[in-house]
Amino acid sequence: MGREAVLDVLSRTEDHLSAEDIYMCVHETYPAIGLTSVYRTLDMLVNIGLVYKFDFGDGRARFELAEGPKGKDHHHHLVCTDCGRIVNYRDFIDEEVALLKKTEEGLSKKYNFAITNHLIQFYGLCEACRKK
Amino acid sequence: MGREAVLDVLSRTEDHLSAEDIYMCVHETYPAIGLTSVYRTLDMLVNIGLVYKFDFGDGRARFELAEGPKGKDHHHHLVCTDCGRIVNYRDFIDEEVALLKKTEEGLSKKYNFAITNHLIQFYGLCEACRKK
DNA sequence: TTTGTTATTGGAAACCATTATCATTTACAA
DNA sequence: TTGTAAATGATAATGGTTTCCAATAACAAA
Numbered sequence: 351m352g353r354e355a356v357l358d359v360l361s362r363t364e365d366h367l368s369a370e371d372i373y374m375c376v377h378e379t380y381p382a383i384g385l386t387s388v389y390r391t392l393d394m395l396v397n398i399g400l401v402y403k404f405d406f407g408d409g410r411a412r413f414e415l416a417e418g419p420k421g422k423d424h425h426h427h428l429v430c431t432d433c434g435r436i437v438n439y440r441d442f443i444d445e446e447v448a449l450l451k452k453t454e455e456g457l458s459k460k461y462n463f464a465i466t467n468h469l470i471q472f473y474g475l476c477e478a479c480r481k482k
Numbered sequence: 483m484g485r486e487a488v489l490d491v492l493s494r495t496e497d498h499l500s501a502e503d504i505y506m507c508v509h510e511t512y513p514a515i516g517l518t519s520v521y522r523t524l525d526m527l528v529n530i531g532l533v534y535k536f537d538f539g540d541g542r543a544r545f546e547l548a549e550g551p552k553g554k555d556h557h558h559h560l561v562c563t564d565c566g567r568i569v570n571y572r573d574f575i576d577e578e579v580a581l582l583k584k585t586e587e588g589l590s591k592k593y594n595f596a597i598t599n600h601l602i603q604f605y606g607l608c609e610a611c612r613k614k
Numbered sequence: 615t616t617t618g619t620t621a622t623t624g625g626a627a628a629c630c631a632t633t634a635t636c637a638t639t640t641a642c643a644a
Numbered sequence: 645t646t647g648t649a650a651a652t653g654a655t656a657a658t659g660g661t662t663t664c665c666a667a668t669a670a671c672a673a674a
Contacts, residue, residue: 352623369661384624389661405537409632410660428589428597437593442585449581453574457560457604461569465560465606472589474597484652501631516653521632541661542631 352376352383352391357400357415364422366404366412366436406471408434426470432479446470484508484515484523489532489547496554498536498544498568538603540566558602564611578602 359375360367367375373388392413395401404412406429417424426446428437454465491507492499499507505520524545527533536544538561549556558578560569586597 382624386624386626386662387622390623403539405539407537428593428595430595431598437595439589439593441592442588445581446585449574449577453578454604456574457571458606460573461560461571462609462612463560463562463569463604463606464612465604466563467605469601469603469605471601472586472595472597473599473601474590474595477594480594480596514653518633518653518655519651522652 352380352387353395355380355383356388356391356395360401360413360415364438366406366414366427368410368412370410372413404469406434406436407431407473412436426472428472428474430476430479431473432475432482435476435478437476484512484519485527487512487515488520488523488527492533492545492547496570498538498546498559500542500544502542504545536601538566538568539563539605544568558604560604560606562608562611563605564607564614567608567610569608 355376356372359372365371369389369392370385372392373383373385376383376388392401392403396403396413400416400418402414402416404414404427406412406427415422422438423440424443424447425438425440426443428439430436450468450470454468457463458465487508488504491504497503501521501524502517504524505515505517508515508520524533524535528535528545532548532550534546534548536546536559538544538559547554554570555572556575556579557570557572558575560571562568582600582602586600589595590597
């Protein structure tokens with residue numbers, strides 16, 4: 351039942367919300383829905399493939415809508431290791447995706463993996479943090 | 483002075499050990515060294531750049547020696563989302579690294595990031611887990 | 615409508631990798 | 645020898661996530 355609520359929150363933002371972020375947003379509209387249910391719902395949505403779960407190294411999972419009809423465009427992430435800011439970039443995606451696809455095929459064949467997913471992230475210091 | 487002990491453990495394996503794995507190995511040779519020191523040492527080695535820290539989504543950090551004189555060859559990872567098995571692959575690395583470098587330059591310029599690092603991982607089901 | 619059975623829910627407790635605290639030991643300089 | 649600072653590790657605390665479980669909702673059968 352919280353399913354629509356969670357998807358709704360995720361569809362309204364470009365940010366990468368944590369479970370608790372999502373809980374707080376959902377809670378404004380549906381105060382009855384608890385944190386446990388948010389975790390449960392997110393888990394289910396990730397399993398279904400409607401939502402992606404990321405780890406950017408700050409100790410909590412982050413979620414975003416998978417691309418698709420209602421979803422965002424495909425993108426990868428640029429993460430500031432100091433302040434945690436995350437940039438969605440789409441500029442080099444086509445080339446990356448082409449290579450990833452090729453690599454996936456090669457890896458599938460060689461290691462007998464059924465590859466379902468990949469992850470590309472860049473880490474560094476954002477402009478603000480470089481100046482500190 | 484667990485530094486050598488930790489590096490030694492990491493240099494003897496192709497596995498991706500957790501902090502506790504490393505602690506247990508170190509403990510056999512140096513029973514005096516505690517878990518806290520292992521965490522501290524790992525943190526320092528990661529900061530220095532001698533060791534890489536990874537997250538494969540199972541809730542604990544994994545460590546491996548950075549490539550270099552004493553280190554392993556550069557590789558990326560293929561992770562089984564069911565059993566957690568991790569394969570180091572080196573087959574497509576050259577192409578990947580070339581593209582990553584190019585992408586890094588583009589991203590640095592466009593978003594004013596000082597990029598220090600990148601991450602490529604593939605997720606899927608290994609042969610054994612596909613048959614379950 | 616009642617009754618019984620099952621699935622869903624959320625609050626609180628448990629879990630567990632990691633981090634912080636702090637008393638103790640070690641290193642080393644004066 | 646003595647005093648000060650750094651290093652160490654056992655223990656406690658932290659905090660995101662999971663588990664437990666009693667309460668509620670949903671729904672089927674009578």
